[in-house]
Amino acid sequence: MKKIFLFKRTFYISFLITCAIYYFLSSFVFGIYPTKGESMQPTLLNDDRLLVSKLNHKVVGFKRFDLIQFYSEKQNKHFVKRVIGLPGERIEYKNDNLYIDGIVIEEPFIAAQKESPNKYKDNTKLINVNPEQLNHDQKRDLDIYIKQLESPYYTMDFKLEELYKSKRIPDNFIFVLGDNRPLSDDSRYSDIGLVPISSVEGKILLRLSPNFEIF
Numbered sequence: 001m002k003k004i005f006l007f008k009r010t011f012y013i014s015f016l017i018t019c020a021i022y023y024f025l026s027s028f029v030f031g032i033y034p035t036k037g038e039s040m041q042p043t044l045l046n047d048d049r050l051l052v053s054k055l056n057h058k059v060v061g062f063k064r065f066d067l068i069q070f071y072s073e074k075q076n077k078h079f080v081k082r083v084i085g086l087p088g089e090r091i092e093y094k095n096d097n098l099y100i101d102g103i104v105i106e107e108p109f110i111a112a113q114k115e116s117p118n119k120y121k122d123n124t125k126l127i128n129v130n131p132e133q134l135n136h137d138q139k140r141d142l143d144i145y146i147k148q149l150e151s152p153y154y155t156m157d158f159k160l161e162e163l164y165k166s167k168r169i170p171d172n173f174i175f176v177l178g179d180n181r182p183l184s185d186d187s188r189y190s191d192i193g194l195v196p197i198s199s200v201e202g203k204i205l206l207r208l209s210p211n212f213e214i215f
């Protein structure tokens with residue numbers, strides 16, 4: 001009887017410790033989340049399972065082209081995007097080239113899309129809207145969306161100062177884009193805008209399924 005009691009006690013203690021460790025890790029260290037939508041194609045597909053580090057960016061900071069998950073208060077949603085611009089930088093896209101402080105930065109993860117941009121715009125259609133029913137920010141975003149659709153490039157030409165009043169990304173903010181530039185809602189649009197670093201929930205480390213991949 002005593003052995004049964006000790007076994008149950010050991011089991012319950014081990015179970016509680018395991019639950020406590022899992023809660024700590026899932027709350028403060030790692031999380032597993034699905035992607036939603038098409039904005040990160042071809043890198044990530046809808047319902048891919050991702051391992052997100054909640055500490056990495058707080059310890060070592062951000063690098064350009066990191067994949068991150070953040071929470072948008074404007075939309076009350078979680079997003080996965082790619083870091084393009086860091087605090088203090090000037091950003092420009094011209095002729096499908098990314099310029100950071102006047103220097104061309106290669107984007108190998110969308111090289112194929114840049115070679116055949118129209119191939120990835122075939123399924124993109126402009127929704128009929130009445131501009132008179134839109135507010136200032138919605139009209140601004142519609143103009144950007146049309147510009148992206150009509151652009152001969154995978155990423156439309158723009159400068160940071162054309163989107164925002166500042167020529168440089170303010171302190172404590174980052175500029176993000178989705179890899180699926182024609183369809184991505186990202187920092188080009190006012191409903192997401194420049195992302196506060198404080199709203200970043202974590203860095204994407206791995207794709208767990210359907211295909212394992214380290215980022």
